[in-house]
Amino acid sequence: MxxxxxxxxxxxxxxxxxxxxxxxxxxxxxxxxxxxxxxxxxxxxxxxxxxxxxxxxxxxxxxxxxxxxxxxxxxxxxxxxxxxxxxxxxxxxxxxxxxxxxxxxxxxxxxxxxxxxxxxxxxxxxxxxxxxxxxxxxxxxxxxxxxxxxxxxxxxxxxxxxxxxxxxxxxxxxxxxxxxxxxxxxxxxxxxxxxxxxxxxxxxxxxxxxxxxxxxxEYKNDYPEVNVEDREREMTGKEILFKYVLNNKYLWYIALANVFVYLVRYGIINWVPTYLQEARHFSPKDTAIAFQIYEYAAIPGTIIVGWISDRFFSGRRAPIGIICMIGVTFGVFIYSHSTSLLVINITLAVIGALIYGPVMLIGVSALDMVPKKAGGTAAGFTGLFGYMGGQVAAEIVMGIVVDKFSWNGGFMLILAACVLSIVFLAFTWNVHDRSKYNKDNELPA
Incomplete structure (x- = not known):
C-alpha cells in the first residue's frame, strides 16, 4: 500500500x-x-x-x-x-x-x-x-x-x-x-x-x-483457533490469497453456501413488490409495508442469531445457520401458498428475521477461518460468490423461470436454493468449535 x-x-x-x-x-x-x-x-x-x-x-x-x-x-x-x-x-x-x-x-x-x-x-x-x-x-x-x-x-x-x-x-x-x-x-x-x-x-x-x-x-486473553507465527505481521497479498484463502476448503464450502443464501435473500426481496401486486393483488401501500417488514425483522433476528452462535454453539456458525435456513424453507413454502395479508406479512417477517442470520454468519465464519490479517480477503471471497452467483441468479434466472414456469417455478427455485445452502453449510458443522481448543493455555505468537 x-x-x-x-x-x-x-x-x-x-x-x-x-x-x-x-x-x-x-x-x-x-x-x-x-x-x-x-x-x-x-x-x-x-x-x-x-x-x-x-x-x-x-x-x-x-x-x-x-x-x-x-x-x-x-x-x-x-x-x-x-x-x-x-x-x-x-x-x-x-x-x-x-x-x-x-x-x-x-x-x-x-x-x-x-x-x-x-x-x-x-x-x-x-x-x-x-x-x-x-x-x-x-x-x-x-x-x-x-x-x-x-x-x-x-x-x-x-x-x-x-x-x-x-x-x-x-x-x-x-x-x-x-x-x-x-x-x-x-x-x-x-x-x-x-x-x-x-x-x-x-x-x-x-x-x-x-x-x-x-x-x-492479549487484552481479552482469547486466542483464536487459527494460529500463525506472528499474528501482527502484515502479510503480502499473494500469501493471504494462496495460503489462507484459496487453499481453505471450508471457505469454499461457505462461499458456495453463500450463492444459495443470497439467491434466497434477493429472490424474495427483489420480487416482493411484483409478486404481491401481480399474483396476490396487494395495493401499493400494503406491498410497501410488506417490503419494510422483511427488512426490519432482520434487525432483532440477526442480533439474536449472533448471540446464540456464541452462547450456545461455542462459536460454531453452521448449526444455527442451518436451523435458520430450515425455518426460511418453511417460511417460503407458506408465503408462496398463502393469500392472506396477515399470513404473508408474518411469513415475510419470519423469512427476513432468519435469512439475514446466515448472511451474517457466513461473513463471521470467513473471519473465523483465517488469521485476522487475512479477514478482508476471506470475506471478499465469500461475497464474490454471493453477489456474482446468488444476486445475479435472483435478478436474471428468477425472472426467466417465472416467465417460463409461473411463480410456482420461481418458488421451486428458491426452495431448491434453501436446500443447497443447508447442504454446503453442513460441511462446516464442527468448524470453529471453541470448546475443542484451550485458549487459556495458548500463548500469543
Whole structure:
C-alpha cells in the first residue's frame, strides 16, 4: 500500500493503569464508526431504487434501468473480493472513508446523466467503490473484538445495512424537498456520504497497537483457533490469497453456501413488490409495508442469531445457520401458498428475521477461518460468490423461470436454493468449535 493507506504504525504502549479505560472507550468509538460508516454506504447504494420512477419520466426504459442496476451488483461482487485483499494490507480508517467519499461523488453526477452508457458506467463505478466498505469493517472487527465475542458484535454491526437501507427513504424525501427536484435523491445522500467519510477519518482507528494498546487477543486473553507465527505481521497479498484463502476448503464450502443464501435473500426481496401486486393483488401501500417488514425483522433476528452462535454453539456458525435456513424453507413454502395479508406479512417477517442470520454468519465464519490479517480477503471471497452467483441468479434466472414456469417455478427455485445452502453449510458443522481448543493455555505468537 502507499501513502495514507499504509497500516498505521505501532506506538509505545500506554501505562498499564490506562489500558483498560482507553480500550473500552476506543472499542465503543471504533464500533460506532464502522456501524455509521457502513450505514452511510447504503445511502448511496439504495437510493437508485427510489429514483427509478423519476428516471423513467426522464426517458429511460425499465429494461435500461434494470441493466444499470445489474452493473452495481456485478462491480460490487468483483470489487469486494479485490478490495478485500487490498484492505488487509491497508489502514481501514482511510480505506473505508475513501470508498464512501468516492461513492458520494459519483452520486452527484447521476442527475446530470443523459445516456444509458454513461449511467451504466457511473453505476459500475459506484458498485466498485461500494466494495471498499465491508472489507475494512471486517479488518477492524478482527482487531478490536476477540474471537469469543465476534458473533454478537458482528450481528449488531450487520444491522447497519438494514438501518441504512430503510432510512434512505426518509433521506430521499428530504433531498427532494430541499432541492425541489428528484435530483435531490442523489444530491443529498451524496453530500452526506462525503461529509460522513471525512468525519470517519477523524473518529476511526486502525489497530489497538496504533494507539498504544495491546492486541485484542492479549487484552481479552482469547486466542483464536487459527494460529500463525506472528499474528501482527502484515502479510503480502499473494500469501493471504494462496495460503489462507484459496487453499481453505471450508471457505469454499461457505462461499458456495453463500450463492444459495443470497439467491434466497434477493429472490424474495427483489420480487416482493411484483409478486404481491401481480399474483396476490396487494395495493401499493400494503406491498410497501410488506417490503419494510422483511427488512426490519432482520434487525432483532440477526442480533439474536449472533448471540446464540456464541452462547450456545461455542462459536460454531453452521448449526444455527442451518436451523435458520430450515425455518426460511418453511417460511417460503407458506408465503408462496398463502393469500392472506396477515399470513404473508408474518411469513415475510419470519423469512427476513432468519435469512439475514446466515448472511451474517457466513461473513463471521470467513473471519473465523483465517488469521485476522487475512479477514478482508476471506470475506471478499465469500461475497464474490454471493453477489456474482446468488444476486445475479435472483435478478436474471428468477425472472426467466417465472416467465417460463409461473411463480410456482420461481418458488421451486428458491426452495431448491434453501436446500443447497443447508447442504454446503453442513460441511462446516464442527468448524470453529471453541470448546475443542484451550485458549487459556495458548500463548500469543
Amino acid at each position: 502507499f501513502g495514507i493507506f499504509k497500516p498505521a504504525p505501532h506506538i509505545s504502549r500506554l501505562p498499564e493503569e490506562k489500558i483498560d479505560s482507553t480500550y473500552k472507550r476506543y472499542r465503543i468509538q471504533v464500533f460506532l464508526s464502522i456501524y455509521l460508516g457502513y450505514m452511510l454506504y447504503y445511502f448511496v447504494r439504495s437510493n437508485f431504487s427510489l429514483a427509478k420512477a423519476y428516471l423513467i419520466h426522464q426517458g429511460f426504459t425499465k429494461t435500461e434501468l434494470g441493466l444499470v442496476a445489474s452493473a452495481l451488483g456485478l462491480a460490487y461482487g468483483i470489487s469486494k473480493f479485490v478490495m478485500g485483499n487490498l484492505s488487509d494490507r491497508s489502514n481501514p480508517r482511510y480505506f473505508l472513508a475513501a470508498g464512501l467519499i468516492l461513492s458520494g461523488i459519483v452520486n452527484l453526477f447521476f442527475p446530470i446523466t443523459k445516456g444509458i452508457t454513461f449511467l451504466f458506467a457511473l453505476m459500475f463505478l459506484n458498485g466498485w467503490f461500494q466494495g471498499m466498505g465491508w472489507p475494512p469493517c471486517g479488518r477492524t472487527m478482527t482487531h478490536w473484538f476477540s474471537d469469543g465475542e465476534r458473533g454478537v458484535k458482528m450481528s449488531i454491526w450487520n444491522t447497519a445495512h438494514n438501518v441504512g437501507g430503510g432510512f434512505i427513504a426518509v433521506i430521499a424525501l428530504a433531498g427532494v424537498s430541499i432541492f425541489g427536484s428528484w435530483k435531490g435523491l442523489f444530491y443529498l445522500p451524496g453530500l452526506i456520504a462525503i461529509v460522513g467519510g471525512l468525519l470517519y477519518i477523524i473518529f476511526a482507528k486502525d489497530t489497538p497497537q496504533s494507539v498504544g494498546l495491546p492486541p485484542i487477543e
